[in-house]
Amino acid sequence: MQEPLINVVAAAIVDDLNQPTRLLAARRSAPAALAGRWEFPGGKVEPGEDHLSALHRELDEELGVTVAVGAELPGPDGGVWPITSKHRMRVWFAQLQDGAPEPLEDHDELRWLTAAELDDVPWLDGDVQIVTALHGHLGPDGSVRAG
Numbered sequence: 001m002q003e004p005l006i007n008v009v010a011a012a013i014v015d016d017l018n019q020p021t022r023l024l025a026a027r028r029s030a031p032a033a034l035a036g037r038w039e040f041p042g043g044k045v046e047p048g049e050d051h052l053s054a055l056h057r058e059l060d061e062e063l064g065v066t067v068a069v070g071a072e073l074p075g076p077d078g079g080v081w082p083i084t085s086k087h088r089m090r091v092w093f094a095q096l097q098d099g100a101p102e103p104l105e106d107h108d109e110l111r112w113l114t115a116a117e118l119d120d121v122p123w124l125d126g127d128v129q130i131v132t133a134l135h136g137h138l139g140p141d142g143s144v145r146a147g
């Protein structure tokens with residue numbers, strides 16, 4: 001029998017929910033097979049936990065931040081993103097509320113990427129489709145827009 005898919009939740013953390021120009025990407029440090037690849041901060045939903053509680057818990061554990069959650073970035077599969085053969089992921093836009101993000105757990109580097117920089121890092125395979133969808137959501141870099 002086919003195993004049920006594991007639910008993962010993640011945040012597309014942007015500089016400003018109303019006028020996003022940058023996305024916070026995180027580089028995985030573990031497991032070895034995924035280390036060095038970039039992803040959206042988040043993780044697996046625990047049994048009995050609702051998806052948004054899981055998202056807030058993961059962002060606290062991984063980055064030491066609290067966020068304001070915005071709209072969901074709906075995936076092609078009934079709203080979810082099929083990221084691996086075993087996992088499906090829901091993604092929400094979010095904006096930092098408290099704390100300066102640090103790679104506390106599972107990551108060794110964080111980077112704010114403009115739309116023009118989105119493809120500069122090696123994303124996890126399953127995230128490439130999500131990054132493609134995000135291109136249209138990030139406006140031009142604020143430093144360019146000024147004036």
Ligand SMILES: Nc1nc2c([nH]c(=O)n2[C@H]2C[C@H](O)[C@@H](COP(=O)(O)OP(=O)(O)OP(=O)(O)O)O2)c(=O)[nH]1
Nearest residue numbers: 008010039040041042043044083084087124126127
């Ligand atoms: N968090 C996250 N996981 C992703 C993304 N893209 C992607 O394919 N995955 C995969 C990697 C993992 O196989 C799985 C999520 O696992 P995880 O290791 O982040 O979850 P977790 O923090 O709850 O980890 P653990 O308790 O099992 O150590 O989903 C992404 O953008 N963010």
